[in-house]
Amino acid sequence: MPKQIDHEKRREQIAQATWRVISERGMEGATVRNIAAEAGLSLGALRHYFSTQDELLAYSMKLVKERVTARIREILSLDLPPREKFIRTILELVPMNRENMVEMEVWFAFTAYFRHKPGRFDMQDDGVYLGLQKLMDYAEQNGLLPASIDKELETEKLYALVDGLALHAYMQPQRLDGPRLERVLIHHLSGLMAAEKQSDAPDRRS
Amino acid sequence: MPKQIDHEKRREQIAQATWRVISERGMEGATVRNIAAEAGLSLGALRHYFSTQDELLAYSMKLVKERVTARIREILSLDLPPREKFIRTILELVPMNRENMVEMEVWFAFTAYFRHKPGRFDMQDDGVYLGLQKLMDYAEQNGLLPASIDKELETEKLYALVDGLALHAYMQPQRLDGPRLERVLIHHLSGLMAAEKQSDAPDRRS
Numbered sequence: 001m002p003k004q005i006d007h008e009k010r011r012e013q014i015a016q017a018t019w020r021v022i023s024e025r026g027m028e029g030a031t032v033r034n035i036a037a038e039a040g041l042s043l044g045a046l047r048h049y050f051s052t053q054d055e056l057l058a059y060s061m062k063l064v065k066e067r068v069t070a071r072i073r074e075i076l077s078l079d080l081p082p083r084e085k086f087i088r089t090i091l092e093l094v095p096m097n098r099e100n101m102v103e104m105e106v107w108f109a110f111t112a113y114f115r116h117k118p119g120r121f122d123m124q125d126d127g128v129y130l131g132l133q134k135l136m137d138y139a140e141q142n143g144l145l146p147a148s149i150d151k152e153l154e155t156e157k158l159y160a161l162v163d164g165l166a167l168h169a170y171m172q173p174q175r176l177d178g179p180r181l182e183r184v185l186i187h188h189l190s191g192l193m194a195a196e197k198q199s200d201a202p203d204r205r206s
Numbered sequence: 207m208p209k210q211i212d213h214e215k216r217r218e219q220i221a222q223a224t225w226r227v228i229s230e231r232g233m234e235g236a237t238v239r240n241i242a243a244e245a246g247l248s249l250g251a252l253r254h255y256f257s258t259q260d261e262l263l264a265y266s267m268k269l270v271k272e273r274v275t276a277r278i279r280e281i282l283s284l285d286l287p288p289r290e291k292f293i294r295t296i297l298e299l300v301p302m303n304r305e306n307m308v309e310m311e312v313w314f315a316f317t318a319y320f321r322h323k324p325g326r327f328d329m330q331d332d333g334v335y336l337g338l339q340k341l342m343d344y345a346e347q348n349g350l351l352p353a354s355i356d357k358e359l360e361t362e363k364l365y366a367l368v369d370g371l372a373l374h375a376y377m378q379p380q381r382l383d384g385p386r387l388e389r390v391l392i393h394h395l396s397g398l399m400a401a402e403k404q405s406d407a408p409d410r411r412s
Contacts, residue, residue, distance in 0.1 A: 108318060
């Protein structure tokens with residue numbers, strides 16, 4: 001049993017080395033050779049944990065998704081008002097700090113890379129859309145959303161807004177930094193919840 | 207002079223062959239060899255027009271931008287109400303049809319590729335943010351926006367929404383097709399202009 005745990009832990013360390021390589025050199029640099037060097041392993045040792053490059057890349061991407069999911073689960077378990085939980089979980093989906101930025105870089109590089117390898121890794125299911133649907137349900141059930149809302153369209157908009165902001169923060173980190181990201185998202189979410197607490201949304205038109 | 211024109215025309219044909227290769231095989235497939243084959247040229251003939259792969263790729267990307275800009279300029283020159291011009295130009299920025307989708311694929315592949323080649327091609331300046339700032343100014347000058355609006359934040363939101371929708375249409379073309387893209391964007395723009403013509407925005411909360 002301890003050996004099994006070591007095996008999984010080592011796979012995670014290799015995945016983290018993969019993230020660093022992708023973040024620094026892009027997907028073109030994410031060769032098995034470079035990743036082995038970054039992880040401090042021989043090529044043979046690396047192959048013991050991952051038999052192909054695609055297997056390693058798919059695992060590294062899966063780990064990004066798991067980390068984000070774990071952070072969101074933690075926020076939802078906190079003793080906070082629903083409104084704050086709703087806002088804080090959505091802020092987790094954009095790169096507010098260096099750690100999130102590396103995840104975003106990896107996600108973005110993967111998306112472009114796997115787009116032309118159908119079947120190998122399903123990028124359509126990155127879980128964000130499904131997660132946002134659940135969060136919108138949560139907001140609705142907790143009375144945060146006005147009854148008149150078109151929830152389906154608003155979910156699609158929020159999904160596009162989150163990924164668009166993440167993409168821009170990745171491409172233009174100087175212009176769109178953490179505080180600005182937060183301002184834009186809170187502005188949007190305040191608007192979305194406007195009918196609930198008008199006083200919380202001074203920037204709301206109407 | 208005719209020779210100069212032929213030269214430029216041939217460069218455009220090569221750029222279009224580059225788009226097709228990227229759209230079908232991704233950036234990894236965009237080798238000089240594959241592009242020459244797609245364009246029906248020998249490697250030597252291709253090198254006559256572009257001496258390096260990066261020069262070819264940068265030119266191909268520049269041509270995408272020019273085509274989008276030309277289409278937007280055309281819409282703005284039409285005899286239409288400002289409101290319709292505003293909506294139609296923004297719809298040009300998301301992939302509503304096969305042609306736009308190829309441009310989006312190319313843009314997206316380039317973004318990921320050039321992200322780790324600083325200085326070679328400035329992805330921060332894809333022109334969309336600047337273009338949207340001008341369009342928001344146009345909307346304001348034509349009385350389409352409520353006075354209370356935070357124009358800067360709304361421009362940032364619109365920019366994220368446009369690129370997020372484009373990204374999702376690229377990754378999930380079955381789910382987010384042209385009509386749905388249009389619905390989401392018009393829903394958002396109607397909300398943005400809500401104070402101007404309340405009757406045009408039946409889906410608007412307030």
